[in-house]
Amino acid sequence: MDSQTISLVRTTFKAVAAVDGGPERLTSSFYATLFTDYPEARDFFPAAMETQRDRLLRALAYVVDRLEDPDTLLPFLAQLGRDHRKYGTQAAHYTAVGLSLIKALRNFAGAEIWTDDVDKAWNDAIGVIASTMIGAADDDTNPAVWGGTVIENRRVLRNLSVIRLKLNQPMDYRAGQYVSVQIPSRPRMWRYMSPANPANRDGIVEFHVRGVTGGWVSPSMVGHTSVGEQWLLGSPLGALGVPANPARDLLMIGCGTGIAPLRAQVLELAEWTTSRRVHLFVGGHHPCDLYDLEALWELQLDNPWLTVTPVTESEDNPWWHVDDFRNAPAGMSTRLTGQIGKVVASLGSWEDRDIQIAGSPSMIQTTKFRLMAGGTPTENIRHDPLY
CATH class of the missing domain: 2.40.30.10 (Translation factors)
Known part of the structure; x- marks a missing residue:
């Protein structure tokens, strides 16, 4: 896509998003249009649509923000195309979705905003999105599910x-x-x-x-x-994983069950011979939320390149949890108290590390902003799309 196409698509989407309730109204209008014009499409979606509408909005925003970064956008779209095989999606379904989205945008934006140039830009953009997803799905030899x-x-x-x-x-x-x-x-x-x-x-x-x-x-x-x-x-998604550059050490920050993708990488590294240091911060609201900490401590005991630091926002467990928090074994980091992003940022800029953050969208955003404010280069920080 050329710069004019990208500019028109982004400007239109931001104009819709700036209207009070615009994004939610847009997604509601899109699905109403899709189900009216293509009633057979309704069978692909759940009865309760709240999560689906939110997911569509976040995905659209993610794509629009990365139109100038094909190295990130195209692999993301390819993964989505492979994942959509689980629905039995065919090329005709992408056409239906594209036409319905353009119709909803046009009706929402109005004639003053939706010019012929804007219409062409959106058709071009949706064409790239659909062709990338369809091509990846057609080339995939793995199971659909x-x-x-x-x-x-x-x-x-x-x-x-x-x-x-x-x-x-x-x-x-x-x-x-x-x-x-x-x-x-x-x-x-x-x-x-x-x-x-x-x-x-x-x-x-x-x-x-x-x-x-x-x-x-x-x-x-x-x-x-x-x-x-x-x-x-469905098919695997996401860009997190152990970075290819072995010269850079790793900083991993996980909260709650967000520890899962980081834990998987630490377990993978434990199977290799690695010289890179890994500092893993494990966060939760209460001490009991650090449910996997003992297993991570055992990993640290067996792997001197790993440091595990627990962080909780509260010193005490909730009333319904009666077990005591186990004190750290000798040589392990003691538990720190505070909001995890603030705690990690207070310990340095981590500018020499490859950084991954996993958790709720709000936790990821807060932690990322605190690290950036402390001098961490933005390009060092990775996380999955926030939807």
Whole structure:
């Protein structure tokens, strides 16, 4: 895409986003248009659309912000194309989505904004997006979905489980990536989750799942998943993973179950001979949220290149958790108190490190801004798209 096309697409999208309630109204209008003009498309989506609308909005914003960075955008779109195979998506579906999005944008923007040049720019952009996704899907020789049998659901907190599956065939994913998951009790409600272990020939995948209050899927995963249950997994997504440059040490910052993709990379590094130092900060609201800390301490004892530092915002556990927090073994970092981004930024600029952040969108944004304010180069910081 040329610079004029990119400028017109970005300007139009920002104009829509600047209107009060604009983004939400745009996504609602898009899905209303899609389901009216192409009613057969409704079968691809869940009954409850709130999460789907939010996901579309974040994905659009991510793509629009990276139109000038094809080295980042095109691999992202290719991954999405491979992942969309799980829906049975065909080329005609991309046409329907593109036409519906343009119609919704045109109706929302009005004639003054939606000129012939803008219309052409959006058609060109959607053409690039669709062709990249379709091409990646057509070239993929992996399964459209993997089946997985639950072999363990271990409750480690009242609202958190470690769930392990055995896949019907091994999945070749990078430690640090995530996959979409569907459980039998919530059809068509795919949720993104990061394996907490590296890919292996046995096809064993471990997920750390926190039940979100009011959530549609995660409470069912934690509270009702039984051994023998069959889950479905989509293609691996995401750009996190051990950086190729072995000369740079690593800083990893994970909060809650966001520790999973970082844990997978540490486990992978433990299988290699590595000279790079890894400093892993593990955060939570309460001490009990550091549910995997003892396993990480054991990894540190066996691997002198690894340093694990626990951080909690509160000194005490909530009233419903009665177990005491285990003190750090000899040689381990003591637990620090404070907001994890603030704590890490206070310890230096980390300008010599490759940095990864994993957790909730708000945690990632806050931590990233604090590191940048402390002198960390933006290009050193990586995280997955915030949706």
